Amino acid sequence: MDRSVREHAIERAERQAQARLRTIIVDDEPLARRGLVLRLAEHADVDVVGQYGDGAAAIAAVHTQRPDLMFLDVQMPGVDGFEALRHIPAAEMPLVVFVTAYDHYAIRAFEASATDYLLKPVDEGRLAQALARVRYARSQRDASGHCAHLLGLLGELSGREPLGLDEALRPDAIEQLRSDNKLAVRDGNRTVRIDLGSIRWIDAAGDYMCIHTDGETLILRGTMRELEKQLDPQRFPRIHRSTIVNAKRVVELRPHTNGEGYIRLDCGQELKLSRTHREKVALLI
Known part of the structure; x- marks a missing residue:
């Protein structure tokens, strides 16, 4: 094979691989998962790399599988879909399509804040439309913007809008930290005094x-x-443009490529240490 032809073939294969959607399905109903897998098999660019029955498994799968797309059932026993989203770091958040039987009020929120939503039982035409939106969203994707939409959705469905930090943090917060090692934060109509040691x-x-x-x-x-x-930067260093960590909760540091790394917390969560913040290593070990 001519070298230029071979190089073009390799480039084309790489583009095709990059265009594929690594996908996980999270639903507590095995039949619902199977039905969605069968429908997704009709779409050549979708690779289903995992199926999970609860939100806790979804959180772990997002970390280990690094999917591009997650079909997420809203209503599941134990850790539901919304709670799962709260525990996925922003840097790891995939595109999300909700699978739901919610009423029209919630659907309006999905339309405003999610990549898309599907009503059960899933219709093939609506699935194709949702995937078209996913492909477009990935081509235009701003990961921070996507996560912000999801977090905004959580606030809307919880019945209260998240407060601004200028409202949420008490004026005497710094003195409070010095006196009793707690951070006072207003959450809705309540004030929560967070033990700094409990922050992961x-x-x-x-x-x-x-x-x-x-x-x-x-x-x-x-x-x-x-x-x-x-926060004290010695105790709570910034390790990524979107992440602060409690240094005392770090149990492992693993180097990665290009000067980046991963840290593991005592709860099992792994977070990325970016190259621009690698000088913080001394605070973490």
């Missing part, structure tokens, strides 16, 4: 942030820079 990591997407603690995940509207002002 904080990640951001667009105008929203998630504070992941041992007990729950709080969603706030604001920027990483605003929250950084309230």
